[in-house]
Amino acid sequence: GESVGLHLPTLSVQEGDNSIINCAYSNSASDYFIWYKQESGKGPQFIIDIRSNMDKRQGQRVTVLLNKTVKHLSLQIAATQPGDSAVYFCAEIAIQGAQKLVFGQGTRLTINP
Amino acid sequence: DAGITQSPRHKVTETGTPVTLRCHQTENHRYMYWYRQDPGHGLRLIHYSYGVKDTDKGEVSDGYSVSRSKTEDFLLTLESATSSQTSVYFCAIRKQERSEAFFGQGTRLTVV
Numbered sequence: 446g447e448s449v450g451l452h453l454p455t456l457s458v459q460e461g462d463n464s465i466i467n468c469a470y471s472n473s474a475s476d477y478f479i480w481y482k483q484e485s486g487k488g489p490q491f492i493i494d495i496r497s498n499m500d501k502r503q504g505q506r507v508t509v510l511l512n513k514t515v516k517h518l519s520l521q522i523a524a525t526q527p528g529d530s531a532v533y534f535c536a537e538i539a540i541q542g543a544q545k546l547v548f549g550q551g552t553r554l555t556i557n558p
Numbered sequence: 559d560a561g562i563t564q565s566p567r568h569k570v571t572e573t574g575t576p577v578t579l580r581c582h583q584t585e586n587h588r589y590m591y592w593y594r595q596d597p598g599h600g601l602r603l604i605h606y607s608y609g610v611k612d613t614d615k616g617e618v619s620d621g622y623s624v625s626r627s628k629t630e631d632f633l634l635t636l637e638s639a640t641s642s643q644t645s646v647y648f649c650a651i652r653k654q655e656r657s658e659a660f661f662g663q664g665t666r667l668t669v670v
Contacts, residue, residue: 477657479657479658487663489601489648489650489661490661491660494658534600544654545603545606545616546659547617548600548603551600551601
């Protein structure tokens with residue numbers, strides 16, 4: 446299918462290594478920060494979220510860190526596998542009013558065997 | 559998979575013609591979103607809806623309109639298609655109390 450990430454930032458890591466994907470967000474009023482994974486030819490898929498009153502949240506092989514001081518969000522993937530190769534997007538949403546869901550640019554992660 | 563379908567999946571249309579894309583959900587989720595995805599631009603919000611007949615503009619709404627006359631359907635209309643609207647369009651749905659959104663498979667639109 447069409448590549449929608451031709452000019453995205455890229456990160457290449459060896460299989461089994463840990464990956465860290467970073468994101469800068471813009472809205473200090475956002476209540477949730479979310480990470481999505483998009484595989485080629487598919488729609489984005491939810492990975493994990495973190496509420497604005499937290500600074501760390503862990504899932505299965507993934508950890509999200511939130512630094513509100515510098516408006517920075519990161520996704521750590523432990524022991525990366527070939528299936529982790531994808532484009533990763535951060536997103537943010539304020540849970541009041543119309544609840545607009547806004548995405549960052551995205552990062553392409555490539556896992557080398 | 560969440561009950562969300564986009565139609566058509568592919569469309570080729572001529573410049574100046576109107577085009578309507580449909581997003582249909584069976585989940586009864588309150589929030590629905592339309593995005594376009596282009597190389598180097600990630601996902602950009604076109605319009606979104608927070609209820610029946612309640613819609614608002616996103617960051618790239620010029621040239622697009624939407625309608626939501628019932629919970630399950632969110633229509634995106636390109637009033638007069640231009641080549642710059644060639645893109646992949648994604649619809650998403652979300653429950654009010656959750657941050658997680660579910661995406662459709664996308665519609666590839668080519669304007670020639």
